[in-house]
Amino acid sequence: xxxxxxxxxxxxxxxxxxxxxxxxxxxxxxxxxxxxxxxxxxxxxxxxxxxxxxxxxxxxxxxxxxxxxxxxxxxxxxxxxxxxxxxxxxxxxxxxxxxxxxxxxxxxxxxxxxxxxxxxxxxxxxxxxxxxxxxxxxxxxxxxxxxxxxxxxxxxxxxxxxxxxxxxxxxxxxxxxxxxxxxxxxxxxxxxxxxxxxxxxxxxxxxxxxxxxxxxxxxxxxxxxxxxxxxxxxxxxxxxxxxxxxxxxxxxxxxxxxxxxxxxxxxxxxxxxxxxxxxxxxxxxxxxxxxxxxxxxxxxxxxxxxxxxxxxxxxxxxxxxxxxxxxxxxxxxxxxxxxxxxxxxxxxxxxxxxxxxxxxxxxxxxxxxxxxxxxxxxxxxxxxxxxxxxxxxxxxxxxxxxxxxxxx
Amino acid sequence: xxxxxxxxxxxxxxxxxxxxxxxxxxxxxxxxxxxxxxxxxxxxxxxxxxxxxxxxxxxxxxxxxxxxxxxxxxxxxxxxxxxxxxxxxxxxxxxxxxxxxxxxxxxxxxxxxxxxxxxxxxxxxxxxxxxxxxxxxxxxxxxxxxxxxxxxxxxxxxxxxxxxxxxxxxxxxxxxxxxxxxxxxxxxxxxxxxxxxxxxxxxxxxxxxxxxxxxxxxxxxxxxxxxxxxxxxxxxxxxxxxxxxxxxxxxxxxxxxxxxxxxxxxxxxxxxxxxxxxxxxxxxxxxxxxxxxxxxxxxxxxxxxxxxxxxxx
Numbered sequence: 001x002x003x004x005x006x007x008x009x010x011x012x013x014x015x016x017x018x019x020x021x022x023x024x025x026x027x028x029x030x031x032x033x034x035x036x037x038x039x040x041x042x043x044x045x046x047x048x049x050x051x052x053x054x055x056x057x058x059x060x061x062x063x064x065x066x067x068x069x070x071x072x073x074x075x076x077x078x079x080x081x082x083x084x085x086x087x088x089x090x091x092x093x094x095x096x097x098x099x100x101x102x103x104x105x106x107x108x109x110x111x112x113x114x115x116x117x118x119x120x121x122x123x124x125x126x127x128x129x130x131x132x133x134x135x136x137x138x139x140x141x142x143x144x145x146x147x148x149x150x151x152x153x154x155x156x157x158x159x160x161x162x163x164x165x166x167x168x169x170x171x172x173x174x175x176x177x178x179x180x181x182x183x184x185x186x187x188x189x190x191x192x193x194x195x196x197x198x199x200x201x202x203x204x205x206x207x208x209x210x211x212x213x214x215x216x217x218x219x220x221x222x223x224x225x226x227x228x229x230x231x232x233x234x235x236x237x238x239x240x241x242x243x244x245x246x247x248x249x250x251x252x253x254x255x256x257x258x259x260x261x262x263x264x265x266x267x268x269x270x271x272x273x274x275x276x277x278x279x280x281x282x283x284x285x286x287x288x289x290x291x292x293x294x295x296x297x298x299x300x301x302x303x304x305x306x307x308x309x310x311x312x313x314x315x316x317x318x319x320x321x322x323x324x325x326x327x328x329x330x331x332x333x334x335x336x337x338x339x340x341x342x343x344x345x346x347x348x349x350x351x352x353x354x355x356x357x358x359x360x361x362x363x364x365x366x367x368x369x370x371x372x373x374x375x376x377x378x379x380x381x382x383x384x385x386x387x388x389x390x391x392x393x394x395x396x397x398x399x400x401x402x403x404x405x406x407x408x
Numbered sequence: 409x410x411x412x413x414x415x416x417x418x419x420x421x422x423x424x425x426x427x428x429x430x431x432x433x434x435x436x437x438x439x440x441x442x443x444x445x446x447x448x449x450x451x452x453x454x455x456x457x458x459x460x461x462x463x464x465x466x467x468x469x470x471x472x473x474x475x476x477x478x479x480x481x482x483x484x485x486x487x488x489x490x491x492x493x494x495x496x497x498x499x500x501x502x503x504x505x506x507x508x509x510x511x512x513x514x515x516x517x518x519x520x521x522x523x524x525x526x527x528x529x530x531x532x533x534x535x536x537x538x539x540x541x542x543x544x545x546x547x548x549x550x551x552x553x554x555x556x557x558x559x560x561x562x563x564x565x566x567x568x569x570x571x572x573x574x575x576x577x578x579x580x581x582x583x584x585x586x587x588x589x590x591x592x593x594x595x596x597x598x599x600x601x602x603x604x605x606x607x608x609x610x611x612x613x614x615x616x617x618x619x620x621x622x623x624x625x626x627x628x629x630x631x632x633x634x635x636x637x638x639x640x641x642x643x644x645x646x647x648x649x650x651x652x653x654x655x656x657x658x659x660x661x662x663x664x665x666x667x668x669x670x671x672x673x674x675x676x677x678x679x680x681x682x683x684x685x686x687x688x689x690x691x692x693x694x695x696x697x698x699x700x701x702x703x704x705x706x707x708x709x710x711x712x713x714x715x716x717x718x719x720x721x
Binding site for chain 2: 041084092099127128190218
């Protein structure tokens with residue numbers, strides 16, 4: 001009896017010892033990296049998030065885990081994902097992040113889609129010391145924000161820069177006598193359209209272009225035919241639309257129907273979407289738009305193939321922020337691996353100072369922003385190539401004048 | 409009676425004092441949740457203050473909330489904070505006064521539609537102004553206000569709203585409104601200035617909503633019309649007040665707290681089926697609890713009320 005008891009006690013003691021040891025070992029060694037994000041799965045931001053952000057997050061997690069995970073020191077640990085729906089709502093996005101940080105205790109956070117939501121979550125990520133790689137936000141206050149929140153990285157640049165690059169390209173084309181100097185500009189009455197047209201207006205005037213038409217239309221405008229017809233009557237050399245996806249499609253369709261074919265035809269967000277190519281096919285030839293990528297680079301071609309293989313229905317990425325989003329994830333991974341542990345302050349430091357090998361080429365940030373962006377792209381032979389700034393690696397020469405519309 | 413009031417009063421004071429320590433817990437998530445709870449408590453109670461007794465269903469909550477948020481977006485960085493709040497409240501009261509005078513002659517479904525349209529109207533006015541005059545859409549609010557500050561301000565506002573609601577219910581104004589709610593024609597015949605009574609209460613309720621918007625604005629850093637004038641707020645507040653029971657001052661709280669917690673739970677646990685589950689819950693509320701949670705309590709205490717009546721008789 002006594003021996004039995006003691007044996008039982010001994011067993012119990014041993015078991016407790018093992019359990020405690022096991023627990024403390026688990027607490028010491030990182031067995032996975034928890035990555036959280038809140039993304040718009042419902043509400044007005046859904047379209048953008050579904051094209052640009054979600055497929056890239058999923059592709060990256062899948063690829064990293066298939067390769068064994070993220071390398072911490074001398075071993076690899078898999079990524080564990082916690083995700084929520086921010087319902088396209090700023091308040092919801094902030095709260096979801098606070099939940100990720102305090103309840104789920106995630107190691108890193110991936111940002112939401114869009115300028116507004118990235119700005120909304122900025123203070124929270126800054127306060128809690130998480131790196132914030134904003135890959136889908138275009139804001140003129142990016143340099144100031146990067147100073148205010150040193151943990152934030154603004155990878156898509158400023159709208160002022162976008163407008164300036166476009167005007168520089170137009171000036172160059174005029175110097176080459178490819179276009180005249182009348183410009184018609186329309187913009188959507190929302191953040192993006194206002195920012196860009198406000199920056200483009202003085203830039204065009206300073207470059208001595210004649211602004212023959214300059215109007216904005218409200219968000220959700222269904223019938224853009226009157227605008228297109230009015231502009232066609234003015235017969236401008238250059239048509240610029242700082243538009244959102246639905247109106248980018250509508251303006252293109254309407255111009256084709258009306259036979260409005262200026263020498264330069266430029267539309268806004270959505271021109272770089274795969275949907276644009278699907279809808280207009282051969283008629284995309286020569287259309288310019290915001291964004292672009294080095295379509296000839298092997299890294300981009302490889303990325304395109306992997307994205308198509310991974311995404312639902314073989315969807316293609318858009319030719320602007322998609323590749324930047326994927327590159328931001330590669331940067332995060334490389335920074336974590338160089339630091340070798342979950343040390344967010346060190347990762348932020350590495351992101352600020354390191355050089356990264358990504359699908360968009362070598363990236364080295366200056367003041368938390370990249371030094372190269374694609375601002376103008378053009379559909380050439382079924383691919384949306386970057387054409388400006390011309391000094392970027394892989395920049396193609398612009399096809400001007402734009403070929404005539406063909407019957408679909 | 410006075411002993412009971414003193415009891416409730418001291419209980420409320422103790423509750424407020426206790427709640428004031430929430431930010432000291434040091435968990436940002438609970439703080440965020442508490443901010444949400446207080447925000448909806450104040451909005452739903454303010455909604456109930458006007459819509460409960462008069463039975464005018466208003467969907468203008470977002471309009472006032474947005475006016476408050478936008479005031480902060482425009483003036484937040486220029487003026488000292490208390491002054492900004494004061495201006496926001498004044499603007500809200502002004503808008504409510506003008507709107508109230510011109511529309512409270514409407515009733516029933518016409519009033520509902522108008523208040524819904526009001527949100528869109530104000531939003532479009534703001535967009536028009538920003539696009540054509542200031543040429544920026546989307547403003548940044550960098551003010552030195554922490555989450556704890558937001559929480560304390562909301563807590564103070566909650567206390568103020570309940571005090572105000574209690575005072576109004578005991579005043580001639582509150583009595584007048586109850587008569588209007590029962591029958592507006594009778595109220596007129598009794599010599600009640602119905603227009604004044606309705607506009608006055610509409611303005612008070614709207615001013616509180618505007619203040620909530622102003623207090624919440626620093627939480628987002630970036631404000632654009634679609635963020636400030638998000639019509640979901642109107643609907644959520646409405647359903648919260650209805651669940652709780654808008655005919656009692658303390659009714660809307662009983663809806664605001666469980667529903668805020670439920671929204672939180674649903675978006676945390678079922679992020680992809682949130683809307684479907686939410687729709688089913690709304691159906692259940694409308695069919696099972698037509699008089700709200702407050703109605704349940706009343707039904708239970710009804711027999712005892714009857715006995716007291718008999719005793720006094």
